[in-house]
Amino acid sequence: MNRILLIVEDETDMQELMKRYIKKAGVDVEIYSAYDGKEGVELYRKLLKEGKRPDLVTMDLKLPELDGGEATKKIKEIDKDAVVYGFTAFFDTDWAKRLMRAGATKIIPRYVGFDGFVRELQTFFKK
Template identity: 40%
Template sequence: MGIKILLVDDNEELLKLYSIFLKRYEVITAKNGKEGVELYMKYNPDLVIMDIKMPVMDGIEATKAIKEYDKDAKIIGATAYHDKYAEKMLEAGALVVMKKPFKYREILDLIEKYI
């Protein structure tokens, strides 16, 4: 079984793009934080890439919920609103917060660093 990555983002086009970029990994996608938490508990992925601003449950709340379930969870935050939310995401337990849009190489380097 390969490396599992959970992508959580409300932008479906971005989820498709990420899935193509990351085809060397087993990719699981969720459209909001609540779904992300549920899929984390079901699949126990090696890494989570979590958008912050989403409907139903935002990435900060979802990160807190995942970290309560698994304190060793590896979560990378992702947001276009970096200045506004990065600190809260890190406090919730993210390893790092990437600013959208990010380059393919940037995301691969982070995955390799944390897996």
């Protein structure tokens, strides 16, 4: 069974770097991506209907259309068992607290870099 990761990140360069590091590290995962919170929620719903439930969603906080907190809340309404990790520079702010209140499991601070981000994914997908 393929493991599925949904990346919700509005910066194209950041998304591409995340994908590159994931592939370079050999994390065996099918990656889908959205560029704003609304698109992330819609893509999660679509994947669920297609029988491709994301194992993990990585969510930026400050997103156009629908911020990361609202998007996380809506994803959790669609699927109460959804696992959402925030990946943000705003890890120690009210934004991050909102994301956790919305149902995120963990906040990964961007200061850990892409290597730290990938280590978190490797740990998650080893479960």
